Amino acid sequence: MWKPDRQSKEPIYVQIADHLERRISYGEFPPGSLLPSERKLSEQLSVNRSTVILAFAELRSMGIIESRTGSGTRVSKTIWGATPKHTPNWSRYAEGGSFLPNLPFMRRIREALTQQPSLIDFASGELSADLAPIDEITMLMSEHKYTSYLGYDNPQGYIPLRQALVSYLAKYRGIQTTESSILITSGSQQSLYLITQCLLSPGDAVAIEDPSYCYSLPMFQSAGLRLFRLPVDRHGVRPEDVRSLYKKHRIKMVFMNPNFQNPTGTVFEAERRKQLLDVASELGLPIVEDDPFSLTAYEGEPPSPIKSMDSIGSVLYIGSFSKIAASGLRIGWMVAPRTIVERLADARQQMDFGLSVIPQQVAAQFLKSSYFEPHLDRLRMQLKFKQDLLIESLRRELPDHVQFTVPQGGLHLWCKLVPEVHDGKLLEEAIRRGVVFVPGSVYGSDSGYVRFTYARAKADEIGPGIAKFAEALRELIGESNGPR
Known part of the structure; x- marks a missing residue:
């Protein structure tokens, strides 16, 4: 500026x-x-x-x-x-136009981060530079000769990348598929956009989790869809709620983020997954599974995707490099029946003639390289370290005013404030003091919740950032004393 x-x-x-x-x-x-x-x-x-x-x-x-x-x-x-x-x-x-702008809070957050680059950022859902495999990708780019052809690529995506994803999905996610059933996209959000624009019609009813990242995306309203909510408890959504929504509103599709759900961090219980697949099979109802966080599991095996249990093809599976490698590569993918992949590839070709081939080549080499697993190990360790710093800071600064359940993976901590305060006033007061976060109402929740993302802020910013947030909160609730 x-x-x-x-x-x-x-x-x-x-x-x-x-x-x-x-x-x-x-x-x-x-x-x-x-x-x-x-x-x-x-x-x-x-x-x-x-x-x-x-x-x-x-x-x-x-x-x-x-x-x-x-x-x-x-x-x-x-x-x-x-x-x-x-x-x-x-x-x-x-x-005008049918494509709606971002929610006011999201526009305000973006504006604040643009105008004040020094803000401590607990809002952005992307990895900081120190978490991305920059050195590894730089080495790969020096080791390999990339294509000399810079024309349009296959609209379904670079074939060697799709082949690498077949192996990746089988090894890390337990999903058996073929390259012809994979569509490369510019991230999870484009996958969701293609689904809402091409597979659904204005007036269709769909089910989303409550709270849900989907609620923050105006693309659903832009497509003219009617949103119905599935409450998320500590085990995820209740499959019978899906059946009830189908009976009442004839929902056409269910959107799920089952592993370290955004924003709550919840992992969808295994038994409920089986029940959900049974309900979907009975009703002929597609499930869209957005799975960006699974490989960030801090301990033990990452939770399996619903798609790995899907024996009849009910699930459209969405993945991305953004939360496990680098958002700037703009590489995502969708696993879907061949007819759906062809339909969406045709639509995407009309939009942009396909992705740049060079990032796809880099992603394919990275997936196949000896750098990938060590990077994941380092990523998990550093995310857990940042999460520990965040939790320690909240317990020190706001022991009586913040409640949360500690997730075992992902990038976010979902917090309930006690007492509740006005979302907008808290956000503005926090920005004034030098820190930014996402109010919970952005995700459809009631007032009084906040989402802290700890992947973007530097480790040495987390403590000072929470101290600034605590000052803003105490200002609004009328407390002058600091933490006990």
Whole structure:
């Protein structure tokens, strides 16, 4: 983000005025559009509000902007000449379309992280750089010659990567499949998008867990789907609830995240998995299994996917490298019946003509390399270390105000606050103090829950980050004393 040059001889207010004038001339702020408020702009640029007031006055004197009490400051409609021009109403276009924007809390979190890179990040669901296999991938790229062909690849995905995934899924996930039943995607989210857009129709009813990461994805509402919730207890969802929703609403599909569920960390009980497959078989109901966290299990064997128990083909299985290797590779996959893979590959080809072949080659080499298993061992150890730091910090800072169950894998800790506080006020107070998290209501829960993700923050940031969160919480509940 642009900032004024404090070493320049040109006054800061003039720099700001020039910067805004350029953005207006480039069409970023069309005639009639609303500019950021003086307060917001001063926060973004780290300057006094009086400096922004001077910059606005400079632009007003040139007829570039207009200010009205109660209506804010707008770009002049007669800018660059006396005759109004017929500029498209970009605000109306931005508010139109069928694809909905992210939830307000998620947009606010992204905005805060962009504007304040120093924020301690307990919100982002991705691995920090020290957890990613950067050195291993660098070595692989130096050891192997990658393709000299840079044209479009197979829309279903790079064949050697699909072949490597056949072995990976059999060895690590107990899933028997073939390369023709695998579709490579740019991560789990694209898999979900293709399913909601191509296999379901507006008005269809689907079941999701409650709380659920799916609830935070506007793509379901954008597709016109009706969402019905399956409450998650300490053993996961209850299969009979699926049957009840089918009878009441004729649900067309069930979306599940059974292993170290996001956000609760719950592992779906084995007996319930069998019961769910029986219900799905009886009703002819597809299950979409999103399984990004299983290989992060801290001790013992990772929990098996539902797909490994699926003998009749009820489950569409989704996986990704994002939570076990590197989100920047943008490699995910779906295991599905051949007809579904072909349908979704055709749709994806219409969207982007397929993924870049080079990341797919890197992923294929990494899966087959001697680096993969040691990386997983190191990842589990470091995630467990960060989780321990987080739990220790919460127990030290907020012994009476936070309740949680410690998950045995994954990246998240789901916490209930005692007493409940307003989600939005807590988030803003935390951002003000230098830390960011995800309010529980983003995932469909009642107010009073938060999700802390400990994979993104550095180990030495976790204690200070929780201390800042504790300060924000105590401010809202009216406590002045620190932890006991």
